[in-house]
Structures are given as structure tokens and as C-alpha cells.
Amino acid sequence: MTRTLQVGGVTIAYRTAGDPGATPMVLLHGLGDSSADWHSVLPGLAATHHVYALDLRGHGDSSHPGSYSLPLMRDDVLGLLDAAGIHRCVLVGHSMGAMVAALLAQTAPHRVTHLVLEDAGVPRPGMLTRPPLPAPAEPTAFDFAAVNAIRAQLNDPDPAWFQALDRITAPTLIISGARSPLPRHLLTDSAARIPHATLVSVTAGHHVHTEQPAAFLTEIGRFLDRHPTGD
Template sequence: MDKIKSFDQKELVYKDEGQGIPIILLHGLNGNLAGFYNLAAELKTQYRVITYDLRGHGKSSRPDVYHLSDHIGDLKAIMRHLGICTAHLVGHEMGGMVAREFTEQYPSRVLSLTLISSKRKAVVHGFTQLMIEHQEEIQGFNRSEAILILFPYIFKEQSRAMKWFQAQYLYHKATSEDNATASRTLYSISNSQAEQPTTIHVPTLVIDGKYDPLISDDDIDNHFTRVQKELFEYSGHAPHIEEPDHFLSFLTQFIDASHS
């Protein structure tokens, strides 16, 4: 892993692997780059793959306050440092919201956009709603502990999801303060995107899990002119983890087709 200084001198930790057309993977809320270990290992045999810890996550700097504009500036800084003019963006959950905003602001720099379990309204409010529905089960536990208790409701393939969760935990254990700051930023991202929706014309792939309680359909078709949607039949909130082979095949076909 390497580090760079972003536009405001905050550190970003990243990995740059493989050769070819660049794909940048953006992780979800309270996650880190370790969540993409397996996917990156597969993709790097055909593409150049960049993963990084988003600001406030993993081993990157964790300021007390940051905003959507900071995430966009960080992604620009990563691309500039690595000499990447254009790339395919793949984002899970919150990472998808950052990738979407970047695409809205800099469409000429995005070859394609893939959103995994990343509809903005559901990402922000879905987990809160799930906690309300199961409040008796999680009473007295903090958010991180509640996620473990609610695992059976969030993921279909729980064994794979737990290994994914553990890999990120072993890579870096976030504090409750880190998680709270990241959650506040997520709310600001959602409000920003809701206020100023922009139509996206780049090829877009939207992937959701059939058993994901956090994601509900919204008006996504109104904001994408070249969108392809796929529902993974045996997945919950992390289709790329719960059905990895199917996801890899589907993603690479989509990326390759976007060049034809």
C-alpha cells in the first residue's frame, strides 16, 4: 500500500495493481479497501485496479469534519497522482454515492459507473429503519454491535459476508467516533444529491441484492440515460461478496461492452 497527500494535505492510503484500463473501487460506509481484496485480485489480471481508503475510513486521515466535496477532491487527487485521465468507477453503498457525484461533476473522466446497493435514500435511511424494526434485539448495543446482531437480516450469504466483514475489521478497527463522523457525512451526501439531481449519460450498471432490506427501488431511471439494472437472486446488501463469481462475470462484461 502507498500514501498520497490530498488537496488539503490529508493522507489517503491506496493500492494500485495490475495493468490496462483503470478501474477504481470505492468501498461503503464504515468499510475500507480490504473489502475489495478478492474482487481486486480477480480484476487485476485484466485491468489496472485502484482501491483506497476513503477519507475518514481505514488508514486514511480521519478529520473531525468532512463533506462530499472532500471525497470528490480526494478521488481527483488519486487520479491525478496516478496519471489517470479516465476510469471505470465501481462503488458499493456510500462509495457508489461518491462515484455518482464525481460522475455528475466530471462525466468526461468516467468511462462507466457501477453502483452496488447504492440508492441514496435507502442507503441513508435503510439501516436506521432496520434498527427500529428490531429495536428489542439490539437494545443496549452500539451500531457496530447491532450490525452483527442484524447480520441475518442484511445478508443472504452470511458466511461470505462475515469473512468480508472480518477482513475489514482486521485491516483497521474504526472507533465509534469515526463511524459517527462518517454517518454524518453520508447524510450530507444524500441531501446534496437530492437537492441537485443531474442526468448521467455515461454507461451505468445498477446492481442490487434481492434480499437486501436496506435498498428499495426509487426514481433511478429518471437520472440515467444509459442504465442497466440487475437484481442478484441470492444476495443481500453485498452482491459482489455474496455472489462473487456472478458479479465478476457481469461486471467485466459490462465494462468490456462499454468500450464497444
């Protein structure tokens, strides 16, 4: 079921699945994707959780306000948690969504029971080279302005983002795609900085959850079993 909430002047769309009485799980997609990107793993996740799959600003059915940054997206997610009455949740993010999730978990650690980062970490200055891309000739389903806004932040990230990873209190799972083009040290450095973090590798590229959905679900299931809520 797709719904919308007004959060800080923007509309955030989200779809839900699973038992409303189950533990909340929030899914954050990558750059250029949407909540629909989780279709291959949504039934498995919804079997044990009440899942909220969000369209981040500029994507899917959410507002395309023209202003984009990782902190703005983090604040949107926090606002949605408040508006939806989600006090604490399992937070899962892929790529850009994983960085948004990490910023949220360090800013409001009390809102996150477990953190899952899929093939992403928080970069330090000079770690990634992401020059701007030319606008495509054809319209895109997302606001292309978000692409270069986020790429600029990856190219020159706030150093405080990496430093504050040690504020994350939730057990953390980082799922690496063994065939991903991302630099491996992006993930290992973040795993070393985050307390209670575990790094695992799956034989896949950058989109582990779509390329190897069964393995993705298995790793999350093992992680949650090892860290029951309250540990």
C-alpha cells in the same frame, strides 16, 4: 501494493493490483469498510485492469481529519486521480462509495469511462431514514464520526445530487442485491434518471461483491463487454 498520496491536505491510501499498462479501474468502498473489503474480487478485476482500491477519508490508512461528507470524498477521489495521473477510469463504488462515485461522474463526466454502482443509488429528500447512531463502546478501525456525518446526508440529501444524475455520460451498471434491505425504488429511480443505465439483480444482500463474488465479476464483465471504451 499499498501507497499514499497527499490530496488537498489529507493523506489518501490506496492499494494497486494488475498490469500498470491496463485500463485504470478505481474501487470505492462502503461506510465503515476499507480497500481491504474488495479482497474477494480484486484478483478477478486485476486480471483485466490496473486496479486502484482507495481508503476514503476516515477509513483504513487514509487520514481521519474529522470532517466528512460525500462531496469531500468526491473531491478527494478527483484529487487522487490527478495526483496519480489517471485521466479516465472505470469507476466502481459500493454503498457510500457508490454515491461518491455517482457525484464524481456527474461533476466530472469526462473522467469516467464506465460507472458501476453496487446496491446504491442517489437518494432524494425523504427517501431514506438514517437517524444518528450512538458511538460504540470499543474503538473502531475507522473514524466513527464519519458514520453520523454521512447518515445525516443520507437522511437529508441535497436534492441537486439526484437531479444532476442526468449529467452522467458514462455507461452505467447498477448491481442490486435482491435480498438487500435498501428500498428497491432507491435503485430504480437512479437507474431511470441516469442516461445509459442498466439495473441488474443478484441473489445477495447489500454486500454483493463479498456474498456473490463470481456473480459480481460476471455482471461487470458482461457490462464492460457490451460497452467497449469509446462507445
